[in-house]
Amino acid sequence: MSDAIKHECGLAFIRLRKPFSWYQQQYGTVLWGLNKLYLLMEKQHNRGQDGAGVAAVKLDVEPGYPFMNRLRSANTGAIADLFRQIGEEFNDLQKYNPDIAQHPGLLKGHLSFLGELLLGHLRYGTQGRNNVEFCHPFIKRHTIPARNLALAGNFNLVNTEELFESVGVEPGAFQKQSDLAALMEVLHHFLVEADEAAPGATDILNVLRKAIPLFDGGFHVGGITGNGTGFVFRDAHGIRPSYYYINDEVIVAASERAAIRTAFNVAENEVQELMPGQALVAWPDGTYVIEQVVPAKERKACSFERIYFSRGSDEKIYKERQQLGYNLSKPVLEHIGYDLRNTIFSFIPNTAEVAFYGLLKGAEHYLNQIKIERIQSWGADVDPERLTEMINRKVRMEKIAIKDVKMRTFITEDASRSEMVQHVYDITYGTVRRGEDTLVVIDDSIVRGTTLRESIIRMLARLEPKKILVVSSAPQIRYPDCYGIDMSKLGDFIAFSAAVELLKERGQESLLQELYNECVSLHERNELHTRNVVKSVYKTFTNEEITAKIAQLITPAGLDIPVAVIYQTIEDLHAACPGNLGDWYFTGNYPTPGGNRVVNKAFMNYMEGKNARGY
Structure with missing residues (x-):
């Protein structure tokens, strides 16, 4: 994605089902679980670069000794920083007792994170700042083990104020900036309530049944309690991804299937998807249950997971991304x-x-059909030289752009900054015939269009092609996201800017004020969640009209090389990614009422000139 945006976080959960001595005997190390946690997190490092954290719970700890520990880092290379600290503690122990690794029980008592339950998290911040205090897991401590709780997740909630009110908590300055703080207060409230009702026999399933219906958003959350219960749950629409793997040694859950497969070397069919509305609970005795804690609703798994966010090493995602590119080959060829x-x-x-490989396959498929038709038309009169030329004809492809190391501007002056931004990418000279070749470049999606206009188009123009065609494997991004992706300001979207420009050109700008007045009225009646008012901004125009305006907006001033844009259609997106039909950022069809409230609030912020989030 040429326009960098922050997105879904990563979750890693491990419950060891054997004594530590088992892993010592089977794998030669008592640190097997921690090693697997590191792998799970490292194989999902794409999901969070603002920080990371781990928490561990030890079972059957003597009274007075710590049983829950947590470590977080917001440093560059946060995963490595966490496990460096864990490793240093282990190495220090070995200095004093070289044989301690051969005594799992002794080592468990001295190594803080040698626990049977492990929870890891990678953070892409969509709320709060990038301070370590905002990194997951969050913890609630209590003198009663069952009331200790560590939580981490990949989620966004849009009703945090209501959640605090529901449990009678007046949030502080820190809590107001974190939806995990609100989620924690609700879950902990019901956890304490359940423990009071049945001390020592808390049923976490009942806790989840009470809490989850209160959450408006998309979520995949993992938690561990001080008495040794571990759990993972997913929202009713399945917006955020969730996968698990279970054998007689371990229970594992993570945000990506491929991470589990790689870390544990298992086949695709051995890693299961936690379905919408389900919870996986690992009890203190090592048994587990997978149960429907809230009724499943219409599946709206995030399509951006398949387009861009999840790692492409998953075989299904790899094929789907190729199909996204293949779908675009016909409109590109026509253009x-x-x-x-x-x-x-x-x-x-x-x-x-x-996606580029898929686009190439589509072009090659067309070219091969042409070759067959031409050769057949020659009949028996085949000239060897002409046949050789036809067979050797290829679709032309080049590595045009190279992203240099991240360039930092040392001067804040706008003109200087703009000049430097142009050189984030470099080009391969001599690949394009000046004034003859059309240059087709594919991107995952076009969000703001800023990088395209200020850097990529200017860079490509130095090759002096006849025309530049930008192809997006995603449809037009028109609406904010509030379920995990950091896209909450309407003014940031090039598609929205294009629609506004078209309204101005056609003398219909008054529509914006009319829609704003409608939003204010809905807000006053507490009905901002009832419908998406912003859809009316786009209704007047066809997709083609908005696309043409986007092409104008991403063309740098003074550039005389034509620039065009082609987008994926919603229909082709769904055909390529049939399991992930969540498309609210393209269509405005939000799966929960909170989505409508967010988009309308974002529009009000835009009209009022506020550079603020929609939730």
Whole structure:
């Protein structure tokens, strides 16, 4: 994605089902669980670069000794920083007692994170600041073990104020900035209530049944309690991804299937998806249950997981991204008049590479059909030289753009900053015939269009192609997200800006004020959640009209090389990714009422000139 946006976090949960001596005997190390936690987190490092954290709970600890520990880091390379600290503690213990690793029980008593329950998290901050205090897991401590709770998750909630009110908590300055703080207060409230009703026999399933219906958002949450209960649960629409793997040694859950497969070397069919509204609970005795804690609703799994966010090493995601590119080959071929002789295909950035392969396959499929038809038309009169030329004809592809190391501007002056931003990417000179070749580049999606206009288009223009065609494997992003992706300001979207420009050009700008007045009225009646008012901004125009305006907006001033844009259609997106139909950022069809409230609030902020989040 050329426009960097922050998105879904990563979760890792491990419950060891054997004594530590088992792992010592089977794998030669008592640290097997911690090693697997590190792998799970490292294989999901794409899901969080603002910080990381781990928590551990030890079972059957003597009274007076710590049984729950937590470590967090907001440093660069946070995962490595966490496990460096854990490793240093282990190494220090070995200095004093070189044989301690051969005595699992002794080591468990001295190594803080040698616990049977492990919880890891990678943070992409969408709320709060990038301080370590905002890194998950959060913990609640209590003198009664069962009332100690550590929580981490991949989620956004849009009703945090209501959640605090529901449990009678007046949030402090810190809590107001964190939806995890609200989620923690609600879960802990019901946890304490359950323990008071049945001391020592808390049923976490009943706690979840009471708490989860109160949460408006998309979520995949993991937790561990001080008495040794571990759990993972998923929202009723399945917005956020959740996968698990269980054998007689371990219970594992994570945000990505491929991470589990790699860390534990298991086949695809051995890793299961936790379905919408379900919870996986690992009891203190090592048994487990998977139960429907809230009724499943219409599945709306985030389509951006397949387009961009999840790692492409998952075989299904890899195929789906190729299909997204393949879907675009026909409209691209039509746009260039099927002139493959004078067209070069490439991709920007590297994350669009898999979709690029699909686009190439579509172009190659067309070219191969042409070859067959031409050769058949020659009949028996085949000239060897002409046949060789036809067979050797290829779709032209080049590595046009190279992303340099992240460039930091040392001067804050706007003109200087703009000049530096142009050089985030570099080009491969000599790949394009000046004034002859059309240059087709595919991107995962176009969010703000800023990087395209200020850097990529300017850079490509230095090659002096006949035309630049930007292809997006995602449809037009028109609406804010409030379920995990950091896209909550309408003014940031190039599609919204294009619609506003079209309204101005056609003398229909008054529609914006009318819609704003409607939002204010809904807000006064506490009905802002009832419908998406912003849909009316787009209704007047066709997709093609908005796309054409976007092409104008991403064209740098003074550039005389034509720039065009082609977007994926909603229909083709759903065909390519049939299991992930969540498309509210494209269609405005939010799965929960909170989504409508967020988009309308974002529009009000835009009209009032507020550079603020919609939730």
